[in-house]
Amino acid sequence: xxxxxxxxxxxxxxxxxxxxxxxxxxxAQRGGNPPDAxxxxxAIAAARMTRVxxxxxxxxxxxxGVFIQELDTGDLCVWDAASASSPDRQGGCNSIDEPxxxxxxxANLAYDGGPAIENVRDARLSGLASSSAASVVVxxxxxxxxxxxxxxxxxxxxxxxxxxxxxxxxxxxxxxGPIAVIARAAGGKELGRQATGIGG
Amino acid sequence: xxxxxxxxxxxxxxxxxxAIASAESVNYYSTSSWSAGQGxxxxxxxxxxxxxxxxxxxxxxxxxxxxxxxxxxxxxxxGPGTYLSTHWLSSQVKKAHCRANxxxxxxxxxxxxx
Numbered sequence: 001x002x003x004x005x006x007x008x009x010x011x012x013x014x015x016x017x018x019x020x021x022x023x024x025x026x027x028a029q030r031g032g033n034p035p036d037a038x039x040x041x042x043a044i045a046a047a048r049m050t051r052v053x054x055x056x057x058x059x060x061x062x063x064x065g066v067f068i069q070e071l072d073t074g075d076l077c078v079w080d081a082a083s084a085s086s087p088d089r090q091g092g093c094n095s096i097d098e099p100x101x102x103x104x105x106x107a108n109l110a111y112d113g114g115p116a117i118e119n120v121r122d123a124r125l126s127g128l129a130s131s132s133a134a135s136v137v138v139x140x141x142x143x144x145x146x147x148x149x150x151x152x153x154x155x156x157x158x159x160x161x162x163x164x165x166x167x168x169x170x171x172x173x174x175x176x177g178p179i180a181v182i183a184r185a186a187g188g189k190e191l192g193r194q195a196t197g198i199g200g
Numbered sequence: 201x202x203x204x205x206x207x208x209x210x211x212x213x214x215x216x217x218x219a220i221a222s223a224e225s226v227n228y229y230s231t232s233s234w235s236a237g238q239g240x241x242x243x244x245x246x247x248x249x250x251x252x253x254x255x256x257x258x259x260x261x262x263x264x265x266x267x268x269x270x271x272x273x274x275x276x277x278x279g280p281g282t283y284l285s286t287h288w289l290s291s292q293v294k295k296a297h298c299r300a301n302x303x304x305x306x307x308x309x310x311x312x313x314x
Contacts, residue, residue, distance in 0.1 A: 034254040034307050038225075040283050041252075075283065088289060092281025094258060101258040101280050108279035110286070115273050127279075195260060195301070196278055 035073070040093065043071035049084035053151045055124050055164035066126040066164040068153070070096060076157065080110050080126040080164065091126065096157045104130040104192025105183040107163075115199035117177045123167040123198065125178065131159035133183035133191055138165065141197075142176045172198075229298055229310040234259070239299025240310060244268050247314035251275075251296040252285045254311070259304035268293045 047069040057063035067084060069077040076099040079091035090110040100106040107127030113120040129136045129150065137145040150161035167178065177198045183191040224247070229240025239262075242248065251263045264276035265288040275288040278301065288294065298310035 032256045032307065034256045034309050035283050037252050037254045037283065037309065037311055040254070041285075077283075078281075087287055090275060090277040090286040092277070092279045092284035094281050094283075101282075103280075106280060108277055108281070108284070110278075111276050112274055113272055114276065119272065194280065197301075 035075070035093075040071065040073055040075065043073045043075070044069060044077060044093075047071050047077075049079070049081075051084065052153050052162035053126070053149075053164040055080060055126065056166050058166075059169050061122055061166065064124065064164070064166075066162055067091075068128075068155075068162070069093075070155070076155070078106075078108065078127055078162075080108065080124055099128060099155075099157060099160070100130060100192075103194060104133055105136055105181055105194055107181040107194055107196060109178065109196045109198070111198055117172055117175050117198045120172045120177075120198055121169075123172060123177070125165040125167075125181065125196075126163070127181070128153065128160045128162055129183045130191065131161060132185060133161060134186040135184045136161070136163055137182050137184070138178045139180040139182055140171065140176050141179050144176075145182075146178075224314040225311060227309055227311045228296060230308065232256075232305060232307040234300035234302075234304045234306065234308070236300060236302050239297060241266070241298075242296040242312045244293050244295045245314065246291050246293045248294055248296055248312045249289055250285060250287050250313040251298070252283070252311045252313070253298045254309050255282045256307040257304075258282055259306055260301040261299065261308075262301060263296070263298045263310070265294045266297050268295070 049067040051065045052068050053066035055064040067079045075093040076096040077093035079089045081089035094101050107125050111120050111123035136148045148163040148165050153160045153162045178196050181194045228242035253263050258280045260280050262278040265274040275286045277286040296312035
């Protein structure tokens with residue numbers, strides 16, 4: 001009887017170890033836990049907003065800014081906002097160790113209206129690129145490109161280029177929208193590409 | 201009897217006012233396995249103003265507000281960041297919506313604030 005009990009304990013221990021191993025492999029595949037949103041929000045409320053690029057005004061819209069925040073949670077955030085203090089903002093954060101998410105470019109597309117592109121009233125792009133990018137362009141759905149103006153940005157995490165861009169109403173009304181953001185080296189070689197787009 | 205009813209009514213009113221005044225936060229969708237186009241939505245409310253998606257790893261996703269009249273999208277944001285947030289400062293009745301634009305394995309939570 002004690003031997004049977006010992007075997008049962010061993011079998012249970014092995015089963016527990018196996019399930020823990022499987023659980024940790026699955027968790028690792030899924031990248032662990034998401035950031036604590038409340039903690040990030042508190043850090044965002046406390047961190048300084050620094051304007052690093054502009055989003056042009058015109059066509060009935062006021063100029064906006066591209067702002068960054070270095071959070072004490074270890075995140076770097078990029079915002080498209082009316083001003084540094086405005087709650088009217090859209091943007092996001094990545095780990096400051098990898099602010100571009102492992103790519104040569106990281107961009108956020110903000111828009112109002114839609115989801116059909118012809119019904120979009122305003123669309124803007126903001127983000128960061130690697131300092132090794134000589135140019136960053138938006139590839140449009142008709143095959144044309146829009147070149148973004150880059151502003152050098154020096155951070156403890158490294159050197160980057162910041163950009164902001166507002167799409168023309170005539171493009172949107174014609175059903176022409178962005179499909180990718182591409183970073184290129186001086187010779188034209190593609191360094192990185194991020195898919196984007198309006199609607200589903 | 202009249203006095204006790206008055207106290208009860210006063211307490212109910214005070215509770216209702218404090219509930220209205222306090223900010224509400226609702227996690228409306230969570231998953232760790234996404235297919236392209238998959239998403240979820242909150243209930244409709246006029247008091248929602250902030251929509252958030254928090255991910256364990258970076259992937260291409262969209263958050264937006266959808267009004268209950270034309271079902272148009274408002275203050276939409278598409279990006280790869282592990283934390284995205286958008287604000288729609290309108291008293292219109294709306295729901296928050298989050299979705300993946302690619303298939304991804306990432307523990308993710310979508311939340312809306314009032």
